Amino acid sequence: MLINRRHLLIGSSAFGLSLSSSTVFGQARPRVIVIGGGPGGATAAKYIAKDSKGAIDVTLIEPSKQFVTCFHSNLYLGGFKDMKSITFGYGALKDHGVKVVHQRVMMIDREKKQVLLDDNSHMAYDRLIVSPGIDLKYDSVPGWGQEHEEKMPHAWKAGKQTEILRARLDAVPDGGTIVMLAPPNPYRCPPGPYERVSMMAHRLKAAGKTKSKIIILDPKESFSKQGLFQEGWEKIYPGMVEWLGPKIHDGVKSVDVKSSTIVTGFETYKNVALVN
Template sequence: MARAGVSRRALLGGSALAAALLCAPHVAAQALPRVVIVGGGAGGANAARTLLRDGRVEVTLVEPEPLYVAVFHSNLWLGGFIDFAALAFGYQGLARAGVRVVPQRADAIDRERRELRLADGGRLPYDRLILSPGIDLDYDSVPGWSRAAETAMPHAWKGGAQLRLLKERLDKVPDGGLIVIIAPPNPFRCPPAPYERASMMAHRLKTTGRGGARIIIVDPKPKFSMQGLFQEGWEGHYPGMVEWMAPDISDGLVSVDPATGTVVTGFETYREAALVNVIPAQKAGAIARGAGLADASGWCPVEAASMASALDPAVFVIGDAAIGGEIPKSAFAAGSQADVAARALLAGLFGEAVPPASYASTCWSLIAADDAVKVSGHYRPVDGRIREVEGTVSGAREPAALRRRQQEENADWYRAMVAGMFG
């Protein structure tokens, strides 16, 4: 349903009304077309940078948080490889570069008037809107868990406070203690991330004299990204510490009890776990769903050649919130989508040919010190859908020198990524 005050007509993105809006004369009449971006993460910040380099539009970034915490590199902090300061970035660099940064929460989108409504009651008119709202968590997807229970059983899938809580709880796990990770169903943000998290937890435990602790992953999926590589790494680096339970082994998750740290599966009940990390099902951020830009899946369909919303051509949806076809929900992918969307947006505004779309994603995962694996892909629009045209994945039992170089690649990419976003 649309939010109150947003008319039914505003939700008809594929209608003649939407087509007419794209040709509205005020776009051509004003000095600089107005592009508003919601969300200052890997998608939004990169889109702002691309638009600034072009110099023909006014760019406004709406982001309520003063600091961006790079969740996509946070597992390395859990493992003790980097400091928290390496994850946190402000928006001063974007502001100095010419982006108007509005530190407000975006409350609703009036697609008919083409206005973004802010939490303080303000309104921002736009000629084009880029949505990079990330994800919301489905608190009802894990029986017994809720928003109120996220302190007792943290998810640490969004924001700095949850990450700090997970790290505090991890550091209190005793030798011989039990950690249970509830993995999410597909699709979810960053496919290898829960399994890299288990690796980094095991590394932290082992290197701090708690190698007798156990980590059990209760998974609703029969397989996961780079499964063989992770399991090979767990056996080699952390024998007996990490156990992955597919649904046919666990007989499925039945419930959790945050008050007692209990996890019940069809196979076994795990009582008094020292730490339960619940990573629930996910969906597009509320601002996109409230504007009628998501479909029944909870995610936002987009045009494969441009990242324009399939429901409103004046809006582009990038990053985790979009239905990206075969491209995964990763920070690398969000940056790639930002570039495609920004270039297509500019071409549409100024009557130019839309550049051919090409996307890329690489996910590196650290299993142990100097032991990183990766999965990469290149993607193009094929028959109206983003499809992989080339892909590579690390091999089993690779030389130690190669695994070390892959971690160096990971670190180099991260430094370049955040410098490009916030430098």
């Protein structure tokens, strides 16, 4: 049976009841393992442990000891938040009775109802929640790959990448060009790239770099809240932001990381100060 997020929320009470019932027959506490310590996994682990009042044994498995949220990372980029304010540990989950294991899950054995960890140990479960988050398609831009993410940071996974992006943004000279390669649909947080552009423009303007330009090469014909964003850009950052849809730029043909060159069907952008 496939279970989506809506079904999980609707059935959470029945889920807890069905697990708790096993304790009536003298068995050990039912065991729930949650894979992934992002917003989805951490929230599920917290409320299963909290609402069951200790009747359910909840374990969260997450390799990282800290979680840096993408939700406010654009505010860090713009200088409105610091890195500490968007970085969270897992201590609060432990306060709710959640066991936190900092390892990576290598395999799920559904028949035996157990997971294999990267230290070759096994953990058994009665119910399993898999919430690993998302990852990047590094081959989606011709000429750019994971080995290039420091020179051309993506920063769609917050943390070190976010810090690199802000450092490179601060290094953009007045009059320099930034090229944003917006993602195609579907992707998490549709307004995200355009919020980022707004924070980039804000930081440039605050530094007196109003001759700089941000060019958005978008594979989409339109984007979330487009009218509001473009009106705001023209009003607050006049002449600094230019959005180009696919009918104009005709697609990104290649990226040369070494020379910071972006080739599209419409134009070639050379010596770009920052590519994101």
